[in-house]
Amino acid sequence: MNERALNYTGIGHIEANSFIKTIVANATRWTVRDLDVMPDDWGWTRYEVVDGELFVTRAPHIRHQRASGNIHVELTNGSRQTDMGESFEAPGVVFTEADAVIPDVVWASHECIENGINEAGHFTVAPELIVEVLSAGSKNEQRDRTVKLKLYSLYGVQEYWIANWRLKTVEVYRRQSSQLKIVTTLSVGEQLTSPMLPGFDCAIADVFQSQS
Numbered sequence: 001m002n003e004r005a006l007n008y009t010g011i012g013h014i015e016a017n018s019f020i021k022t023i024v025a026n027a028t029r030w031t032v033r034d035l036d037v038m039p040d041d042w043g044w045t046r047y048e049v050v051d052g053e054l055f056v057t058r059a060p061h062i063r064h065q066r067a068s069g070n071i072h073v074e075l076t077n078g079s080r081q082t083d084m085g086e087s088f089e090a091p092g093v094v095f096t097e098a099d100a101v102i103p104d105v106v107w108a109s110h111e112c113i114e115n116g117i118n119e120a121g122h123f124t125v126a127p128e129l130i131v132e133v134l135s136a137g138s139k140n141e142q143r144d145r146t147v148k149l150k151l152y153s154l155y156g157v158q159e160y161w162i163a164n165w166r167l168k169t170v171e172v173y174r175r176q177s178s179q180l181k182i183v184t185t186l187s188v189g190e191q192l193t194s195p196m197l198p199g200f201d202c203a204i205a206d207v208f209q210s211q212s
Contacts (some may be wrong), residue, residue: 030054031097048092050147052098060135063208066163068104068133072206075107075129078200085109085128092122093130095155101148105131109198126156128196133163149173153180159194168208 029052038047048055068089075087085086087107094100106127108116116125130152132144144162152160153175158172160180167185173180174195186192 005123016133032094032100033097035100046102048101050099050101050151055143058133060133061165063165064104064133066170066210067163067208068131070209071131071133071161071163071202072105074202074206075200077105078197078202082197082199083110084197086113088127092120093126093127094118094122094124095126095151099151099155101151103127103130103148104133107131126152126158128158129161129194130157130159131163132163133165136166144151149180159196161192163207165208168204172208178208 006033029162030049031052032049034054035047035049041164042058046057047096048057048090072087074087079085085104085108089100089105091106092102093101093106100122106123107129108123108127112123112125112127116127117208118124132148134141134144149160156175157180158175162167162171164171164175167187169185170192171185172194173182173184174190176183188205188208189210191205192200192207
């Protein structure tokens with residue numbers, strides 16, 4: 001996901017830009033209800049709220065999408081073999097009125113899916129595994145490595161992967177003593193596995209490779 005901003009300048013839609021500036025000026029603490037009235041710009045913009053703070057992001061780099069898509073495919077293939085859960089790309093995850101995000105990829109058990117989806121089709125409990133793919137910039141890295149790490153740790157995510165398509169690495173965080181803590185950073189030549197996903201074994205090279 002791309003840059004964090006409260007004064008988002010839009011992508012050429014003057015009306016949308018004016019609308020966002022107006023509500024930003026009036027908002028002191030953002031909630032899910034505020035996101036419901038955001039303008040639709042055909043998927044170019046993603047709105048998230050963490051601890052009442054608004055994060056506005058633009059459509060990511062194509063290599064970012066490649067990495068998230070490859071991870072989703074690998075998790076889906078593994079899930080079909082074990083029938084333990086499902087993988088989803090960019091689902092809504094609403095922890096509270098002031099904490100609502102759209103991770104790049106999640107994996108959730110059947111129990112989580114059965115009991116933790118609201119009428120809008122959004123998760124209201126933590127998926128067991130969440131994946132974010134980094135975009136360039138210190139603010140983006142701070143959001144995924146600090147803000148979202150804290151958020152996912154607070155609400156019970158069991159495992160968190162941060163993929164860096166520029167460095168071709170995956171950082172793996174797992175829950176230890178009620179907190180998500182980094183356990184390893186994997187690079188090309190190594191395998192990505194998880195104790196939650198028996199039989200899942202993905203080469204890091206496959207996460208970042210083109211399908212062509």
